[in-house]
Amino acid sequence: IIGRVWSFRDVSQRVRAERERERLLREAHEAIQVRDDFLSIASHELKTPLTPLRLSLQLLRHVLESRQPGTLGQVDRALGQVRRLSSLVNDLLDASCVGMCRLQLQRAPVSLRELALEVSSDFHAVSERHPITVEAPDEELFILGDSGRLSQVLTNLVENALKYSPQGGAVRMSLARSGAAAVLSVTDSGIGIPKEEQEHLFERFFRARNAPVSGFGGLGLGLYICRDIVERHGGHIWVESEQGRGSTFHVSLPLLAAHTRQEQPAAPG
Ligand code: ADP
Numbered sequence: 001i002i003g004r005v006w007s008f009r010d011v012s013q014r015v016r017a018e019r020e021r022e023r024l025l026r027e028a029h030e031a032i033q034v035r036d037d038f039l040s041i042a043s044h045e046l047k048t049p050l051t052p053l054r055l056s057l058q059l060l061r062h063v064l065e066s067r068q069p070g071t072l073g074q075v076d077r078a079l080g081q082v083r084r085l086s087s088l089v090n091d092l093l094d095a096s097c098v099g100m101c102r103l104q105l106q107r108a109p110v111s112l113r114e115l116a117l118e119v120s121s122d123f124h125a126v127s128e129r130h131p132i133t134v135e136a137p138d139e140e141l142f143i144l145g146d147s148g149r150l151s152q153v154l155t156n157l158v159e160n161a162l163k164y165s166p167q168g169g170a171v172r173m174s175l176a177r178s179g180a181a182a183v184l185s186v187t188d189s190g191i192g193i194p195k196e197e198q199e200h201l202f203e204r205f206f207r208a209r210n211a212p213v214s215g216f217g218g219l220g221l222g223l224y225i226c227r228d229i230v231e232r233h234g235g236h237i238w239v240e241s242e243q244g245r246g247s248t249f250h251v252s253l254p255l256l257a258a259h260t261r262q263e264q265p266a267a268p269g
Pocket residue numbers: 160161164188190191192193201206207208209210211217218219220221222223224247
């Protein structure tokens with residue numbers, strides 16, 4: 001032994017910094033919890049009067065239809081506003097559930113071709129100005145998922161495609177197989193999204209700067225909810241877009257195991 005080395009290090013500063021970091025994280029977590037609780041309670045309260053209001057307006061419409069058909073326009077406008085409010089409140093409610101990890105899925109085999117056709121036919125009545133076409137392969141593509149929630153995703157993408165195409169133009173839904181996944185895409189030729197903002201689109205309350213502020217109001221929650229639903233199905237959602245030219249939103253979902261095998265060539269002999 002020719003010598004010894006002692007090393008002393010003051011760790012108190014590191015411990016203090018670590019404690020401070022933990023305190024800040026705890027506070028941020030509590031603030032998020034309070035915000036999600038508020039969102040959830042407020043949207044439940046807003047939702048409660050909307051259902052009876054819609055039912056009363058539908059009844060009123062029914063009565064007026066036979067007696068004063070000329071006044072139906074007013075009632076239809078009021079019904080349209082109630083529908084819009086309901087959709088905003090539902091988004092608020094879903095967004096608070098996403099924050100609290102409470103968006104429940106009821107899984108069963110879902111045919112994506114049927115789903116796409118159903119969603120497009122729901123839009124036919126309201127979108128004369130914007131035809132919606134569906135391109136789907138003949139083969140059935142099944143996934144294990146919640147058809148209501150997946151239909152919500154597709155509806156949201158088509159609604160956005162229509163909402164952000166103020167000049168009109170066709171909206172195309174397409175379905176294709178990509179290896180062990182199916183890819184659903186919704187394409188429009190609307191206002192598009194600035195390149196530098198595309199990575200933020202799926203964040204809560206995000207709206208691109210070219211999104212119109214009046215007339216096409218939105219909360220910036222739809223895509224945030226869509227991403228949560230898609231990811232809970234083990235899938236991905238992404239966008240390709242060019243400002244002023246249009247956008248395509250893609251959703252890929254893992255196929256049910258029985259549908260991931262490609263046709264095997266017949267064995268020789
Ligand atoms: P909202 O439409 O209610 O604002 P979303 O979460 O559905 O919320 O969309 C977020 C933002 O993404 C929109 O505000 C808009 O800026 C942009 N966006 C979404 N879909 C499209 C689209 N098809 N074309 C152009 N911009 C879009």
